[in-house]
Amino acid sequence: MSIEISKEARQQAIASIERYFMTHMEEPISNLAAGGLLxxxxxxxxxxxxxxxxxxxxxxxxxxxxxxxxxxxxxxxGYWQKSGHSRKT
Structure with missing residues (x-):
């Protein structure tokens, strides 16, 4: 079963990967490469x-x-206990 994500989620994930590379790696990653990595x-x-x-x-x-x-x-x-019914005397 392949895992599918929505177009919007895919765009957000790619943007997040690009941001991660800009912040933590020596070289940025292209949009196409980030999509491939995703x-x-x-x-x-x-x-x-x-x-x-x-x-x-x-x-x-x-x-x-x-x-x-x-x-x-x-x-x-539980009828007799719950209802308060008692025997006629």
């Missing part, structure tokens, strides 16, 4: 991050499912 990262490293995120979400969902019985549990035979 494509490489999305294809090569993106799946690692994506899979980690999926794993994290699965763990969160499993934890919530494990708590469902606690959150929605109802005691059986």
């Amino acid at each position: 494509g490489f990262f999305l294809e090569e490293i993106g799946p690692l991050i994506y899979n980690k995120a999926v794993s994290d979400v699965q763990a969160q969902i499993q934890a919530r499912v494990a708590e469902v019985d606690i959150e929605v549990h109802e005691e059986a035979f």
Whole structure:
């Protein structure tokens, strides 16, 4: 599965890469080269991050499912205790 990002996100990411190179590297990077680098990262490293995120979400969902019985549990035979009904004497 390839990781796709929106056109706007791609433009922002390329601008961020260009800014990073201007700030931290000895030579700037062109817009075309920054786009290529972004494509490489999305294809090569993106799946690692994506899979980690999926794993994290699965763990969160499993934890919530494990708590469902606690959150929605109802005691059986509680009519007499809850309603205040008593036996006629």
